[in-house]
Amino acid sequence: MAANSRLRELYESIVRIRAVETAQNHLWNVGLIPGEIHTGIGEEGIIAGVLEHLAVDDAIACDHRPTGVFTASGVDPTSLLLELLGHPDGLCGGHGGHMHFLSESDRLISDGIVGSAGPAACGFALSAKRLRPGTIAVAFFGEGAMNQGMLMESLNLAKVWSLPVLFVCKDNGWSITTHSRDLFAGDPATRAKAFGLRTGRVDGSDPTKVSAAAKRLIDRVRSKHQPALLHARCRRPDGHFLGDPLIRVFDDPVGQTREIGSPLPGSVRRGSGSMTEQISALSALGIRLGSLGMQRIRMNRWDPLLRLRCTVGTEAAMEIERRVSAEVRANVSEALRIAEVSA
Amino acid sequence: MAANSRLRELYESIVRIRAVETAQNHLWNVGLIPGEIHTGIGEEGIIAGVLEHLAVDDAIACDHRPTGVFTASGVDPTSLLLELLGHPDGLCGGHGGHMHFLSESDRLISDGIVGSAGPAACGFALSAKRLRPGTIAVAFFGEGAMNQGMLMESLNLAKVWSLPVLFVCKDNGWSITTHSRDLFAGDPATRAKAFGLRTGRVDGSDPTKVSAAAKRLIDRVRSKHQPALLHARCRRPDGHFLGDPLIRVFDDPVGQTREIGSPLPGSVRRGSGSMTEQISALSALGIRLGSLGMQRIRMNRWDPLLRLRCTVGTEAAMEIERRVSAEVRANVSEALRIAEVSA
Amino acid sequence: MKSQMSYAEAIERAIDSAMSADPRVLTFGEDVRLLRRNLLVGHGADRVMDAPISESAFLGAGVTAAMSGLRPIVEIMLVDFIAVALDGILNHAAKNTAFSGGKWDVPLVVRASCGGGYADGGQHEQVLWGLLGGIPGIDVVVPSTPADAAGLMTSAIASDRPVVFLEHKLLSDYWLDYLGGNSRPTVEFDVPALGANGQVDDPIQSVPIGSAVVRRQGSDVTLISLGVGVHRCSEAAESLAGQGVDATVVDLRSVSPLDTETVIRESANTGHVVVVDEDYLRGGLSGEIAALLAEAEVPVSFSRVAVEDTIPYARHLEHDALPNVDRILAAVRKIP
Amino acid sequence: MKSQMSYAEAIERAIDSAMSADPRVLTFGEDVRLLRRNLLVGHGADRVMDAPISESAFLGAGVTAAMSGLRPIVEIMLVDFIAVALDGILNHAAKNTAFSGGKWDVPLVVRASCGGGYADGGQHEQVLWGLLGGIPGIDVVVPSTPADAAGLMTSAIASDRPVVFLEHKLLSDYWLDYLGGNSRPTVEFDVPALGANGQVDDPIQSVPIGSAVVRRQGSDVTLISLGVGVHRCSEAAESLAGQGVDATVVDLRSVSPLDTETVIRESANTGHVVVVDEDYLRGGLSGEIAALLAEAEVPVSFSRVAVEDTIPYARHLEHDALPNVDRILAAVRKIP
Ligand SMILES: Cc1ncc(C[n+]2csc(CCOP(=O)(O)OP(=O)(O)O)c2C)c(N)n1
Ligand SMILES: Cc1ncc(C[n+]2csc(CCOP(=O)(O)OP(=O)(O)O)c2C)c(N)n1
């Protein structure tokens, strides 16, 4: 396929994810989706860049941010939205919900236990090796998940069992409201290397770079039956989940800071810590909020959609955006119609 | 202390461990100890070399081979033996048994869940840091345990919480009847380095080398509040546990091979594997037994006691051996007398 | 003196007092520096520590920290996640005292949120108190009001045994806020008003672990529950009163130890027992109550309102799966 | 045709037949190449795989392997170690079918040894079948004879649901040998002869999961048990017969699903129930039986012989802690 048409397909995939995630967020904001929603806005470049190189028989294990992967895999967005609306016609009949999209025919799962994508991908890869030689399994997870024992175990397991797994670490730098660098010793790629995995590092907000790095690793995983890990940095403007308290503080400092960002004065007085300890503790919270703020301000620089848009060219991009938005709007209308609600 | 007297103390510690373990094994062989016994014969050099540099307030978390550590820490061997005999006067009143020696006053524990020494040492180190600054915690475990998630997690935890832990990996190359190199990706020290730990590698059958390497790491752990890992190779002539089926095959090939080492002919016939598969599977078992055999033949070369004995000198060694054996014999007699049994 | 406060505030007060009184008390877990920012500011970063997503390691560390002089409160965000770290509780916290021949205490508190009713799906809404309560060597408490939350947390920290402290997410308002769900005016969760807020003594009155309490005294039927279920039972009892049925409501407060005396006395009084348990039907607690009654030879009619399968995501399915007022009323109606 | 074989052999036969008939069946776990060397030689190294000491990873892998075309038998050496990997069972194997809206099966077998009586201490002798049996979405089977072991393993492999298969170490002779204890003539363990060896049909007769069986029919008291407990009950029943007390012995065989029909019928027949459960007293199973009887309004006297605390190491303490014949007889004697 010509390089240009490949780029356009990559862009289309990213636009579609963005559109579905945006629709999902809207439904959440108006209250039609009740529980937690972890959006993947900002990590679409990683998803699309990896999925570009997967075949229909490959399997994928996602974490708690599955909407992008399911969309890019070609699962009908209407069935995803109906699932989020808790409708019987949803992908899982309303039984799974946002963290539990499962599609047997696509061999696609997602899961709310941090780290579980590692073992899950190993199991898929074991079947792949025995039943569908030449196919592979992919695990998507965050950098925080790499501190979960079962995920580290699965790096070792994949290596010693020669399993065709691509581990993809989407590193946004945060696990919920905790700055990962404070709690992560070393870095994801070095850790994977210590288990003998091939690794790649890439700026996840640059979809073409992700695509190239993913291709290199996937080719190897597929041909050599050996696991590899791709470490891709990204930034997510919506924080951890919709309604993220840190994001709320940043967006509405006056209204929310008292409530969320700063301590109740009463308990400062009651505390047994020294004044210095109290001040240093306070400033730690300040730094946390501040660094999140800087990240949001620099968001454009980290937006995979905007970055690829320039390469694709405005005209081609607009055509894709128009077409895909229309399709996703149709998905949304259909879902709302079936669910008999309006948003 | 003069170098010579240090060496003699190190040797005495090793001799005492060997004597207590030998007594324990004897009691097991005659059936006075009923359940599993995991002996540490062959790894005394690691235990003694590390413990030489610990202070009375330091804490230790052992795995399922605790006899050596408890002996070298100065816990009364009579109370250990009584515990093994299941007597109320035993260290734990007969409630713990071989895998569950616990001594609060010594801050010493042991445990039968593989990998648990990692988190346990982290907890001890957290108290050490807050309540007894300058003291440290040590975790003893095997190379197989390094594949257990909680142990890998604890390497990260110790690093990011700046905990004064020395992780000691006693690498005998086997986890029960499995050759670790088949199931361990990379090597222990590289894995620990990926978490930012200082590491040392040493031949664990050479007690003076262990002592030197342990001192270097422990000084750092103590002064810098940073974890480190010591990787020490060793060989254990008794296999995994007393009565180890692999060892039995090696010691009595004629009597035991039919029973343990080779498959029942009936099931070879029934199997669905191809002839080649069957032969390669059989030869895998053969290699396993063979490599264990070579290990036992070369045991002298790997015996920490014999190796240190030459350095200490025959005369000094004999004095120590005589004195310590007499003491341990007295411990045994006392334990048997209290338990009202004879061996 | 009493003051009005939220369930979450009550727990925080209890921990704050304990931390002020005893420098050995500290707390760690994921995101606690943000979640417990008041404690952080009051007691310093050394005593309120963020942990990596490594529940096995930091819960395991909590066990030995407790055995070597500290009194840690270890947070497992949602009790569902205890599945990755059960070893620390089952094989270590619960057993080390026994293994030592009763000589070595483990003064550990494991604090976790639990429970459903806010559309978080079957992997985030479990209570698992039956599973935990079946393990000898640990205590498991489940407060349903701010006063009990403060009082049981105070006892848990003071206890020399390991205690699992479960707070229901519908009662701890900040959980609903933190998980994002409650930040929209258009979404409503069925939060029991009297559980989420209430009067708390100052200084905090500790509540003994293992003592149930009678929330309502009636003569016709005994509803036995804990956590949010207690409030569902009280609501059902009001409705039953309108129909001339006078219900007793027993709040167990502790799953382990179980207050067998109160259970037996209040069951015998009415002769009709309905256990309302947000845990799985065969999770252990509701069955155990039947066993206690049978062993004590108390002849009663017995039925259960519990969770029968994996909790579904869709709100109407979730509502039906959890013990709700209608299901309680239906169970009472079926009493012969 | 029947032949005499050991309990361990019976399980191996069942797996061997299944592996011969279906190339999707495979087994992995720690040391399985040695432990299952007959299967290794018969079916090749690709289908009998040693695993690192990473229970979470390889059990979790078993779940998705089962969801993508294989039928794995995953070995967890001792069920006590499930504590480090419970997540795979509780949050994945048990829930994925429900999450998918019932569309995606998980044909997984988790095989583990369980039980005490050979002085291995409280962290190696648990049964935990109550804890596992309380989780909706999985089945839990506990055979007590070679024929049942073969028949239940056959059904477990054929089932499209996740099944936990527990074999008692006192019945599976090789475990005692493997763990070293039995390699000395001077040590004796109380191995039930009729459980460790027995007649097995050839070809293997599958045993439906969820069906209890009556081992002995009596009219005075109903002893309900499973695993090694069944043999202790049979021994107690012989002794009771000598005293003119005629006991029924029910072997549950499955903890989940529970055969409520048999439990109710056999309990009603005698009016006196003693549950003999090697699990913790409050582990869930014995309580559940009381609840079933209460819900079915079967008036019976009810008592339990179970494990009340962490199992101690010393042989005399261990003997008293486990359900033994004397404790069963004492429980029967107390019946009013
Ligand atoms: C075992 C477990 N522990 C904790 C949680 C709560 N939790 C959900 S998402 C999350 C942070 C994950 O961080 P990361 O892996 O970096 O992914 P991200 O959310 O940043 O994409 C945590 C702690 C969980 N779901 N499972
Ligand atoms: C969680 C867990 N899994 C499995 C076991 C069974 N087991 C006991 S010791 C052992 C091997 C340990 O190997 P290693 O760590 O190298 O120590 P070594 O015995 O060689 O000293 C295994 C698998 C266990 N006790 N706990």
Ligand SMILES: [Mg+2]
């Ligand atoms: Mg992240």
Ligand SMILES: [Mg+2]
């Ligand atoms: Mg080893």
